[in-house]
Amino acid sequence: MISFTCYNVTDDRFSKFKNKGKDSAKRREKRIEVCVQLRKAQKDEEVCKRRNMSMSSVVDEEALSPEYISDEKVASLSIEDIIKEVKSSCRESQTRGCQAARKLLSQERNPPMKEIIDAGLLSCFVAFLGMDDEPSLQFEAAWALTNIASGTPWHTQQVVDHGAVQPFISLLTSPHLHIREQAVWALGNIAGDGPHYRDALIDCGVIPAILALTCSSLQVGYLRNITWTISNLCRNKNPFPPLSAVQQLLPCVTQLLHHSDQDILCDSCWAISYLTDGDNDRIDIVVKTGIVPRLVELMGHDELSVMTPALRSIGNMVSGSDLQTQMVIDAGVLAMLPRLMRHPKASVQKEAAWALSNIVAGPCKQIQQVITCGLLPLLVELLRTGDFKTQREAVWAVTNFTSGGTVEQVVQLVQSGALEAIIDLLQVKDAKVILVILEAINNMLLAAEKIRETEKLTLLIEEMGGLDRIEMLQNHSNEMVYQAAHNLIEKYFADVSELYNALQLSVTRV
Amino acid sequence: MATVAGKKAKKAEEEEQPAAAAAAAAEEEEEEEYVVEKVLDRRVVKGKAEFLLKWKGFSDEDNTWEPEDNLDCPDLIAEYMQKHKEKEEKKKEGKRKAASEASGDSEERGSKRKKEEGEKARGFGRGLQPERIIGATDSSGELMFLMKWKNSDEADLVPAKEANIKCPQVVISFYEERLTWHSYPTEEEEKKEEEKKD
Secondary structure, X not given: OOOEEEOXXXXXXXXXXXXXXXXXXXXXXXXXXXXXXXXHXXXXXXXXXXXXXXOOOOOOHHHHOOOOOOOOXXXXXXXXXXXXXXXOOOHHHHHHHHHHHHHHHHOOXXXXXXXXXXXXXXXXXXXXXXXXXXXXXXXXXXXXXXXXHOOOHHHHHHHHHOOOHHHHHHHOOOOOHHHHHHHHHHHHHHHOOOHHHHHHHHHOOHHHHHHHHHHHOOOHHHHHHHHHHHHHHHOOOOOOOOHHHHHHHHHHHHHHOOOOOHHHHHHHHHHHHHHHOOOHHHHHHHHOOOOHHHHHHHOOOOOHHHHHXXXXXXXXXXXXXXXXXXXXXXXXXXXXXXXXXXXXXXXXXXXXXXXXXXXXXXXXXXXXXXXXXXXXXXXXXXXXXXXXXXXXXXXXXXXXXXXHOOHHHHHHHHHOOHHHHHHHHHHOOOHHHHHHHHHHHHHHHHHHHHOOOHHHHHHHHHHOOHHHHHHHXXXXXXXXXXXXHHHHHHHHOHHHHHHHHHHHHHHHHO | OHHHHHHOOOOOOOOOOHHHHXXXXXXXXXXXXXXEEEXXXXXXXXXXXXXXXXXXXXXXXXXXXXXXXXXXXXXXXXXXXXXXXXXXXXXXXXXXXXXXXXXXXXXXOOOOOOOOOOOOXXXXXXXXXXXXXXXXXXXXOOOEEEEEEOOOOOXXXXXXXXXXXXXXXXXXXXXXXXXXXXXXXXXXXHHHHHHHHO
């Protein structure tokens, strides 16, 4: 409690003070009450901080249920009452009604979006957006419309069709930070609906307006919203965002990638992942910003929410040209992969295996780098112990390796245990995977031929139980599988199973 | 040695086994000719194709690379190319984009977000009108006021710096309410205090 000592005062003024006339017991009581409130508010603030961006537990659970009638005068107006208030000509009523609508639309379960829309309130809210002399009203309307736009495509369409886009873009220059922030959020929801609205916003000039906000804003919460909305402007394909838009947004995104806040990093990485999820020209635009080393660094971030989109972005980039892949390798990706290939989360292992499969689809020089970094044993580990989706990616890695690798490299691959591991996988149900494995085996035999070790390899395959499996695959229901299996047998194992084949063929011809 | 031998590799059309035919043809000719038994590998050097050849009657240690132009064993080469054609095509398809395979059901980020009650909206960000300040604290290192808002029972903390600008009258009321008055001690009373301490 603060108190001041003051001298030289007249009785007149003294008698007007609040505490005059109250006994000390009452004043003490009041002080205690305020202290308790202060402590509670501080505790709640700390809880909010710890929970980061998640829904605050500060909010009274009771207040979320529709039956709750709080002391707040506007909490649970019926929609009818809301309509009356909002459509009145009195500013205070409008604010009360709009706030009540906002609260309903903010409730956790079943916000009455359709009812609000059917009540014809959207045009009122949109009109409120333009009332620069009534910032409270603007804010409530902006929030209400944000939440409606967060619904289904139909809901978002309602917001757009009622003309909200231009007013929201105008609000990006509001003198009030919380209103600008709300407009950013609403526009993010509209952009996130799909490429159509995204491009419509871009045509309305949303990008320069949003970029202008990033210059001055340092408040983390505000910047988080901006980053998320920017990521939605980068999002979606068919079509991709216009190249000019991407060129404008990228410098900002690359800057945000150097921020330390994890939510900002998360959404910035997602933005990059969207921009790199395309043909090599799109990847090129991103790679040229020089952001690759930072992305590789973020692959090692402690937070899954940051590491996942960083890994996706890198995975996208190594699906590009050999040159683009080399840049990613030069940035140190191979050193980051082991941890990810051993990550407790299966989807991380899978994406790491996918990225690796694309790296080894490159020239033998890049394959050599993979070997040098000790990734072969890890690949074999994934083949043996990964979940099926991971194993599938790992199988692709093996086949790509055998396709581009030199004979020496293929020998090393076989020696690492990969051949045995893929032979074990021949019993899976997925026909495509079987085909990929058979191709790998075929490539290995082609390599063996070059150094005249075909017999050695066929013997090895037989010892590993591969011959039996491949023979059985000649009966597989999938035509391509039995064809491929048959070709393999005929080319390399004919002398072993010639007789068997002859019998087999004569039977099936009937 | 290599260049001469390459020219001599021929195949008789009726024979099934090119190597054997070449051998048969070679037997009828001079003994210095060398016969290609098999084409093992292909590479491109300075824009020109070369093939790795296994020579009949020689061990693998004597395998050599020969320029394509010097060779006259089209069928052996055709056999090799056929075997490896599929492999070359597959190699170009080696890279697989995200949409096709890996990312199908992986993590994604929500495309839309609803703003819920109380979420991040604190202090002046809630857009409410200040009613009065009911307390103050500086335990966080910064002076904060506990603000009661109009039409709300939820009070929360706002930085004094912000409040001083946004609602100065409210701040002044707060300070005025808490002024406590002490009468100024006379000189005699001060001396008594000092004597007591001694």
